[in-house]
Amino acid sequence: MVNNKALGTGGRKSDKDLKIRVKTAKGRKVASTKWLERQLNDPYVARARSEGYRSRAAFKIKEMDEKHKLFKKGMRVVDLGAAPGGWSQVAAKAVGSTIEKPLVVGIDYLDMDPIPGVVLLKKDFTEDDAPAMLIEAMGGQGADVVMSDMAWPTTGHRATDHLRIVHLIEIAAGFAIQVLKPGGSFVAKVFQGGTEHELLHMLKRHFNTTFHVKPPSSRKDSAEAYLVAKGFKGSAPAEGKITPVE
Structure with a gap:
């Protein structure tokens, strides 16, 4: 049984925990990995996709x-x-x-x-x-x-x-x-x-x-x-x- 009190979250993960993390792949620069991670976690990128903007x-x-x-x-x-x-x-x-x-x-x-x-x-x-x-x-x-x-x-x-x-x-x-x-x-x-x-x-x-x-x-x-x-x-x-x- 998980002790939520011990976790200090009340059972809810923080926004930091919910972010998508991207592992650095072979041949991909650190800057490219950070850019990809930022894109995946950007709410405006998701909105653009859902609303049909390029x-x-x-x-x-x-x-x-x-x-x-x-x-x-x-x-x-x-x-x-x-x-x-x-x-x-x-x-x-x-x-x-x-x-x-x-x-x-x-x-x-x-x-x-x-x-x-x-x-x-x-x-x-x-x-x-x-x-x-x-x-x-x-x-x-x-x-x-x-x-x-x-x-x-x-x-x-x-x-x-x-x-x-x-x-x-x-x-x-x-x-x-x-x-x-x-x-x-x-x-x-x-x-x-x-x-x-x-x-x-x-x-x-x-x-x-x-x-x-x-x-x-x-x-x-x-x-x-x-x-x-x-x-x-x-x-x-x-x-x-x-x-x-x-």
């Missing part, structure tokens, strides 16, 4: 939308660094995008399976002709939301990684300013160290509100956060059409 990252944009009202029916959305497609899935559902009338365009250099209501481009957004391809995919129409979950693979050198992510935000912000309709929003991943003062100052000139967010589904031990800029002040392009910048 990644736990879907909940980040979903939580930001719920709090900051980013999407409305009929909006046009551009997803930069879209793979594996979780953000595009959330956006497509929120704006009512369909196969017949797609309102969401995603771009990534990685392969992605089709998403109903989303036009997907296999292309590195940092390449010079990528913006023109996105504008063509939107039929020359302006966007209501430009969102970016892009990030370079980390080098382990904090200063270098910071500069690389700032560069991605800069080119994403430049594209957003080019294509957004008045009142539009821009969302981009940033990392610890925040956003460069020059970039933040530039965004404040173009948007009514600019702030940083760390959604609940973003892991507490992660350095990531998100920059949200709302209320784009720009003028609408002539006849609602966008001409790519040469």
Whole structure:
């Protein structure tokens, strides 16, 4: 007979005891084992699987939308660094995008399976002709939301990684300013160290509100956060059409 009092649990195992432990397999690095263990014990990974999202990252944009009202029916959305497609899935559902009338365009250099209501481009957004391809995919129409979950693979050198992510935000912000309709929003991943003062100052000139967010589904031990800029002040392009910048 088990003495529950002696165990100090009253018969109930602690959350620590209930966690799935992964043994280090031959050929698998310790870091890979820890990542796998974290994935298996992550409630957002389980939720993503049960709710049909391609990644736990879907909940980040979903939580930001719920709090900051980013999407409305009929909006046009551009997803930069879209793979594996979780953000595009959330956006497509929120704006009512369909196969017949797609309102969401995603771009990534990685392969992605089709998403109903989303036009997907296999292309590195940092390449010079990528913006023109996105504008063509939107039929020359302006966007209501430009969102970016892009990030370079980390080098382990904090200063270098910071500069690389700032560069991605800069080119994403430049594209957003080019294509957004008045009142539009821009969302981009940033990392610890925040956003460069020059970039933040530039965004404040173009948007009514600019702030940083760390959604609940973003892991507490992660350095990531998100920059949200709302209320784009720009003028609408002539006849609602966008001409790519040469």
